[in-house]
Amino acid sequence: MLFLYNIGLWLYALLLRLLAPWVPKAAQWTAGRRGLLAHIRQTLLAETAPRVWFHCASLGEFEQGRPLLEAYRQQYPGHKLVLTFFSPSGYEICQGWPGADYIFYLPLDTAAHARAFLDAVQPRLVVFVKYEFWYHFLTELHRRRVPTICVSAIFRPGQAFFKPWGGLFRRMLGSFTHIFTQNEASTELLRRIGITRVSTAGDTRFDTVVATAAAPPKTLPVLTAFVADGAPVLVVGSSWPADIAVLTPALRTLAPTALRVLVAPHELHEAGLQQVEAVLPGRVLRYSRATADTAPAARILLIDSIGLLRELYRYGTLGYVGGAFGKGLHNTLEAAVFGLPLLFGPNFQKFEEAKDLVQRGGADAVKDAEELETALKFLVYNPAQRLPIVARNREYVRAQAGATSTIMRWLGKESSL
Template identity: 45%
Template structure:
């Protein structure tokens, strides 16, 4: 099975090289890894021990951030190395001040894993949620470097739990301890004789609660919203935006006193133009900020990255994108501000989404009619906001539980 895994990594690299000819993310993926070991050797002293945090992307970084930053506060002299698999994480956090170095993770080959681990000399390694790389895990295990998975989540359909999944289960045997989000994950790991696991919850709750307590004030957003009720659509994709455009058109036609903010997941010029054409009279945030005046428009398009988690403080109802694709984006950032949320049908991989629906703080939709009905229901349901806020509040504390355990390994 190892030869097939190695072949898959090689094939993946080849496909990336082809895709990079017309896909900007693939191009960044390869460019960021060019001469990477030379870059690391100039930034990192291999004779010093480091704490290694790895994240798939930006969402996982925010998820693991409470552990990272609290650990740094407890051990200010410890040096931290951060790696990302995806450009969407690295490109935004490559200048993160809390680390000695932020790098792309080299592709998972035996040679790359050996060289990378030699260069950063990790004292411990912390992976977040669901990144499993055979060669990296094996090298860490051979070098007796403790490896931890935080905010892990497992599902029955994963290869680890199939009768033919022995190769993939061998990766899990390299992990010293699993901190997982739900009881199902505990049961699944126990079913394959993995007992070094505890239910710690999701560290994202700590992060979003912290953000909600001290959000960044955005004067241009506050001026735009004024005293109106505000519907915020965050991390949207084209199919989300089609539905939202219909809702906006209906509400404006009915003269309902709502304003709307759309923060798309992709902010390339072509996509922003598509949204502008889809929704007449929409105003772009950068224009609003430059002219420094209130806009007559009732719809605002966020055309940059990094603001959404603070924008939610100005909202009343949120729509979270991604539910018509691979899966919904971060619902907790909105819920932490007491916003009930709406999202598309693909949410089954997200425990928090299922919990919010059960509590009456979220509604899943798949049609324009369903979106309109969900909006009308949440607009009248005063308890939904309190349920969203309370859910985040009672789920805090995962980071402290993890840190207490990690102290014995640092």
């Protein structure tokens, strides 16, 4: 199995190199690892402070790890934080984040790379966030007896860890000093296969969004002017073309008179921006071109800037979260913490918080444009029905917070830091 694992990674890297001339993300992944180990060695050569390594697959995992990174920084200010990413979508957005001292791509998982990386970083503690189980890195960390934990992990019976042929993957789990899961079901699955250094802490993203909601709002004059008339505001977060296609009939019906809409695409491609602009020709305004004077005349404000989504939900009455008409749902908690009644597509079953919100009546999963239009009209035209949903969603998010403090308590008691 290890032979197949190594060959699979080699083929994956080769494929990305072949695709690089035509696929921007493949080009970023490849270019980011060119001379990477030498760069890491040179960057850290003169660093003498204790180092802690946090690894996130991509941007979503970074958002889960962020509250722990921030808490660790506050509790251990003398330590240097090394943050790595596997995916360009995480690294490219977060490479300037001031909360970490060093931010790198993760080298491809080979035995030689793992040894060279750990020789350069020399971490006192390692934190893997949610996913990303790399055999050679974990094996080498275990051999060196470096405390290594996994946080916000979630497991399902169909994963390789729980298959008869999954011995290699079970060995990866056994390399961790401790695993903190999101729920009891994940904890029980691990215990059934003999992984006992495990406990349920919850999802650190709840801590992130609660802190965001409690922070003073940013001054955004364009948004303030856009919502000033008091009309209901639908925030469409992390939308893909499939989401816009499903939303289009409802927006053409409701946006001209009954609803204002803030649309934040997941990726800012020109073709996708133009797709939104085609929904209501002449009534869609790009955020980058808007002023406080011109924004009120538009009915759809198209957010063509990165980093605003969290703040957008403050201005919302309702939320639509994208991704669930494709590979999977994006972050619902950023909207739920503000109490927004939520809508999203049918592909949400792998997301515990989305299932919880649906079960509690705080969200509705729709299967097509017709269901979406019906659900949206009900919420727009029945404001009294929204009030209990608002309270329900806010309470749900706040009740789930606390994973970060649980993990930090463990670090204080169990680690040698």
